[in-house]
Amino acid sequence: MNIRVVAGDTPKSSRQINVVLRNPEPVSLSEAEPQINGKTVPAQGPFADIMKELDQMVGLENVKELVYEIYALLQIGQFRTEAGLAASQQVYHMVFKGNPGTGKTTVARIIAKLFHAMGLLQKGHLVEVERADLVGEYIGHTALKTRELIKKAMGGILFIDEAYSLARGGEKDFGKEAIDTIVKAMEDYKNQFVLILAGYSEEMDFFLATNPGLPSRFPIMIDFPDYAIDQLVQIAEGMVKERDYTLIPASLMKLRQLLAAEKMNDTVAFSNARFVRNLMEKSVRYQAVRLLGQYANSSPGRQELMTIKPEDMRVDKKSF
Template sequence: MNSRVVSSDMAKASRQINVVLRTPEPVSMPVSEPEPQPNGKTVPSQGPFADIMKELDQMVGLDNVKELVYEIYALLQIGQYRTDAGLMSNQQVYHMVFKGNPGTGKTTVARIIAKLFQAMGLLPKGHLIEVERADLVGEYIGHTALKTRDLIKKAMGGILFIDEAYSLARGGEKDFGKEAIDTMVKAMEDYKNQFVLILAGYSDEMDFFLATNPGLPSRFPISIEFPDYSTDQLVQIAELMVRERDYTLIPATIMKLRQLLIAEKNRYPSAFSNARFVRNLMERSVRHQAVRLLGQYNTSAPGRQELMSIKPEDMRTDKRSGL
């Protein structure tokens, strides 16, 4: 075989091997951004809003309320980003109606919302003025408008919270409560975005109240239902209450608590006072425990566990209160 042919074939094979073994050039591939999770919440780990959400999250239940507070936070935060980017950021009206039975957390949530609005710059002061009918309605013509305007003035930069607001409409056309309603409607127009008005009360009564003045419903774009707590949630609330005071509920006491809760719910199905009932019951149980321990240990101090334990006999009914 001709040596030139062999050399030529070997050189050709060598070039083919070099082609196969040559390291390919790296190819830049676009990296896809991770898709946002549905209903995902971005909550700062520290700062005023983190503290506010922590306070809200510690409340039992109220999932719909917590969702709404986050929506308001998101709207205000994005509004700030839009302003920084030179975009329009329309101001919304944040007057609210809270509907629900007593003890469902309405006043506590109002205080938290006041803190949120202050932290986000919506309200400069973020304080809460809590009033009821007696604080607004006067004794003669013109007195009610004067009292109502004075309270609105005090609420400037914060929130005016009117509990049992439906009572303002109970007296009919000649009642001075109507004067308070008319004064509030005018103030909401005159001092737009300078304060937030929250009306609270039973669901059915609040619906009736809003229907008494054609200008009311459209001025309260946010309406929140505060449902009654379940028995399990009320037990959880009771345990949190006593734990904060270094007390504990033994299993037998929790069983007694459940019985009392079910009985009270059945006795007052439309006016059950929820956490308020639990708080009163826990405070009464602590008093009963103190009397029991003082009788048992009149010559010596009880042990630590005895001082902490609330027993079933401490959580007894009280004829004076109807429990």
């Protein structure tokens, strides 16, 4: 939970930015002239490092475009200030909508780093919470817990996962107290922290509709759709490569079959990259058991130690 971001006041007449992620192929950044979506960014410095980190993520082209727009706005704002011109104040509270494993938390961390690097957040850390962290057991307890977490997020981002759960209990539920406390903090500490609400798309739409004042406070709303199978395979290959493992062609075929079956059987809440990570970690354990049985009286070779075979790839529902 360590990252960076910004906040501000949103006029009720401000226009919301709605971004739909289509998860196309990632953009490559060269060492000499890094780019994002065809636009050149500084070759050195914190922003270049942030762009390289974002570029390593599969897909998310519209998020990359949005990050570049924010960078451009902040940079031009600095130029305007130096020229004695008024620099417009922007609000960066956000809503991330999508299934688990689509990159919401990772993107929040990267955006936080950007805002810190551009001087908009004093600390640039990420405080990730959920309903249980905010809602207390008796009247007044919720407001106290929520204020403490907001205080902890000052200078950074408060990231509330499954934010819609705060509105599930109705008017008498303590979740409403948490919402009211958060809304008040957005007014009292306008430019001292950024709030990002995240959760399933339909549930988040319902949550925003429960409080007429909420939608206008979040000028940036981003939809994170499920990854395509090709992208999930790319994610899996990147995960195993980092650990010095490889997926042979037969393993890649098995992976595609497992992904297709999982997406078909769990269309509502497919966990995307999270499913892939769990599957790869499980495969590494199965590979270790297989090798230990095969080489009881000797040591496996380097290639054997690296290779994940189809029989190592199994879906154990209890582990997912």
